[in-house]
Each structure stands twice: as C-alpha cells, then as structure tokens.
Amino acid sequence: GDSVTQMEGPVTLSEEAFLTINCTYTATxxxxxxxxxxxxxxxxQLLLKATxxxxxxxxxxFEATYRKETTSFHLEKGSVQVSDSAVYFCAHPTxxxxxxLVFGKGTKLTVNP
Amino acid sequence: xxxxxxxPRHKITKRGQNVTFRCDPISEHNRLxxxxxxxxxGPEFLTYFQNEAQLEKSRLxxxxxxxxxPKGSFSTLEIQRTEQGDSAxxxxxxSLFGTRLNEQFFGPGxxxxxx
Numbered sequence: 001g002d003s004v005t006q007m008e009g010p011v012t013l014s015e016e017a018f019l020t021i022n023c024t025y026t027a028t029x030x031x032x033x034x035x036x037x038x039x040x041x042x043x044x045q046l047l048l049k050a051t052x053x054x055x056x057x058x059x060x061x062f063e064a065t066y067r068k069e070t071t072s073f074h075l076e077k078g079s080v081q082v083s084d085s086a087v088y089f090c091a092h093p094t095x096x097x098x099x100x101l102v103f104g105k106g107t108k109l110t111v112n113p
Numbered sequence: 114x115x116x117x118x119x120x121p122r123h124k125i126t127k128r129g130q131n132v133t134f135r136c137d138p139i140s141e142h143n144r145l146x147x148x149x150x151x152x153x154x155g156p157e158f159l160t161y162f163q164n165e166a167q168l169e170k171s172r173l174x175x176x177x178x179x180x181x182x183p184k185g186s187f188s189t190l191e192i193q194r195t196e197q198g199d200s201a202x203x204x205x206x207x208s209l210f211g212t213r214l215n216e217q218f219f220g221p222g223x224x225x226x227x228x
Contacts, residue, residue: 046218
C-alpha cells in the first residue's frame with residue numbers, strides 16, 4: 001500500500017549548516033509529492049511540491065527533486081536559519097478517489113544560533 | 114482572504130464526555146478532509162467530503178466518531194464517549210477538486226486532551 005518513510009529525527013544543526021531530510025515513498029503510479037512544514041502550535045503549511053519525475057520543487061531556499069528511479073524526494077537547504085526550526089513532513093496523495101494525503105512521521109529540525 | 118479555520122483550538126474534556134469540533138474551509142473549496150495527528154506521528158486520514166457527501170471513512174473512524182458537512186460548507190466532527198486514546202490534534206483541510214494538483218490547505222487544528 002501507499003506509505004512514506006522519512007529519516008528519523010530529531011535533527012539539530014547550527015545556523016548556516018546544510019540540511020538534508022531523506023524521504024522515500026511507496027505508491028501506485030507516480031503521484032505528486034509534497035513537503036509540508038509545521039511550526040510550533042500551528043497547522044501544516046505546504047512548503048514545496050513536485051508533480052512529475054525530475055521536477056524540482058523549491059521555496060524559501062528549500063529544494064527537493066522527484067526521483068522516480070529511487071522513489072525519493074529528499075529535502076535540502078544550503079544554509080538553515082533559526083526560523084527554519086519546525087517539523088517537516090513528506091507526503092503524497094493516493095491515486096484517484098479521495099486523493100487523501102499519506103504522510104511520513106515527520107522530522108523535527110532545531111537550528112541553534 | 115481567509116484560510117481554513119478550526120474551532121476550538123484546544124479542548125480538554127473528561128473521559129466519557131462528547132465533544133464537537135468545527136471546520137470552516139476556504140469558501141470555494143468543494144472537498145474537505147479530516148485528519149488526526151498523534152504525538153510524534155504524521156497526520157492520518159479520517160474522512161472526507163465532496164460538497165455535502167461523505168465519500169470515504171477510514172477504519173480509524175470508530176462508530177463513536179461522526180462527521181457532517183450539511184450544506185457543503187463548514188463541517189463538524191463529533192466524538193461520543195471520549196476515551197483517553199482520542200487525545201490528539203484533529204486537522205481539517207480543504208481543496209478545490211478538479212484542479213490539476215488538488216492541493217490541500219490545512220487549518221491550525223484542534224488539540225483534544227481527554228483526562
């Protein structure tokens with residue numbers, strides 16, 4: 001069935017460090033892929049998305065490339081800031097029907113000054 | 114522009130009590146989803162509506178749970194005879210089905226604590 005596997009956290013980095021959060025998925029077909037971010041006390045916000053193989057989603061300095069051959073969608077940022085501290089979720093919709101989102105467990109990122 | 118809103122933001126209740134949450138989606142969105150998020154986990158699908166029709170329910174949605182979207186606008190999620198295991202964040206999302214991406218926009222959630 002559909003599933004998403006994310007690297008386990010928590011991840012603690014110093015400001016300006018390089019960030020990678022790994023995500024792999026299992027799905028029927030080739031769904032769109034998403035990264036959501038959840039700041040403390042808030043709901044989920046869509047961070048970036050990719051709709052087909054080799055697409056690169058980007059936003060706020062974050063990037064992720066849809067890799068069909070490795071079924072992966074790793075999140076990267078070249079230089080993190082304290083304000084990036086949050087929980088990051090990788091997700092994809094099921095195909096057809098509800099198109100409900102299937103999420104990974106989330107990776108908590110803490111960036112220290 | 115108003116996004117998805119949820120009320121209340123926090124609810125503390127005693128075991129055995131009934132609770133009801135409300136979700137107001139983005140006005141033109143025809144789909145509305147409910148998810149549940151427990152500590153340290155990603156959100157899990159509970160149910161969804163297209164307009165006023167409830168089209169799918171997860172096995173997570175026991176018979177103590179009921180959801181409605183009576184006029185295809187706001188939705189309510191009721192939990193009867195709450196149990197401690199119901200403690201979680203309940204998230205609502207809405208989308209405009211028929212667009213290419215069917216992107217879901219989330220509300221801030223209602224955090225339920227059952228004592």
